Amino acid sequence: MSEVENPQVENPQAEDPMRLIHLLRGLTVELDLFGAEFAARNGLHPTDLRALIHLLDAGRAGEVVTPGRLGEALRLNSAGTTGLVDRLERLGLIRRERDPEDRRKVRLVVEDRAMELGQGFFGGLIGDLVGAMGRFDAAELATAGRFLRAMTEVVAAARRE
Amino acid sequence: MSEVENPQVENPQAEDPMRLIHLLRGLTVELDLFGAEFAARNGLHPTDLRALIHLLDAGRAGEVVTPGRLGEALRLNSAGTTGLVDRLERLGLIRRERDPEDRRKVRLVVEDRAMELGQGFFGGLIGDLVGAMGRFDAAELATAGRFLRAMTEVVAAARRE
DNA sequence: AACTATTCTCTCGCTCGACGAGATACTTGT
């Protein structure tokens, strides 16, 4: 019997939790860098990209986004938010529209150009990711999903203290 | 037989690839926000935090980090790197030391204070994450690891074009 | 209806992180 046996009743191929932690962090680092490089290549700042993602998500969910909501989501104060919206509007990615029902509000409307931009770039990556998922069967994907949800839940809980 | 049987072919609970994509992105967003809030609470900027992580990683691997290497890893130019190192040094998190073998070089030495900072904060999160992993058996953790590695590989490959 | 409080967005002035260009210090090859 080698000393490799019986590491608390587990097999030698068992995944070390710390390895998984580092994998999680490594993945987020890669995704961040990917986003940052995409942003830089298109004359955007990281914040602009995050804003765009938020706007596209909200649009897909059919929600109306105002500068206030956007700034809150991105943890910007009102001055920073105005600057951000100015930038995105100047780039032709979004458009301001006064809300006819409450004229204090401004609706941020995403232009087609922004969707094409997001699609054209992230679309390729998403396709590759989905392709790589093809090497996993349904049960494995379900396990991965459960795992990701569990980890996300922990981080979100930690964030709320 | 209930509809829960036969998961391989068209199970209603099967994980939709796009759901997994959004989970991945959601997780990176949560981790980013967690880091940003930690940084803000300690008077650090996101860049400082990234630098600290890089330095701690390198230290654990026994590598010597110079301002040049650090700036390269963080995609900063030399001026920005000097500013970053100044900041970290002013905060007492690192220390500059001239390399006695090649006196053009500067070694960045991490102070104990920085390790305590990183440990004290990320330590709690890591503990929670490892705890949540306890709800998965060895085979499931192995699957999760394989999945994370596959996704990381795809993103890294996309980044290299 | 007028008056006050509240909500939402924007303007102004400022700070400071990051950039480009170039200076300085040290090392290596001839």
Added chain:
DNA sequence: ACAAGTATCTCGTCGAGCGAGAGAATAGTT
């Protein structure tokens, strides 16, 4: 010794984001 190369730092500038507060519209109270 001298030129070329490498590592770091200095200087001037830009611009994203902050704090404070102004302006515009709505909601609530009497």
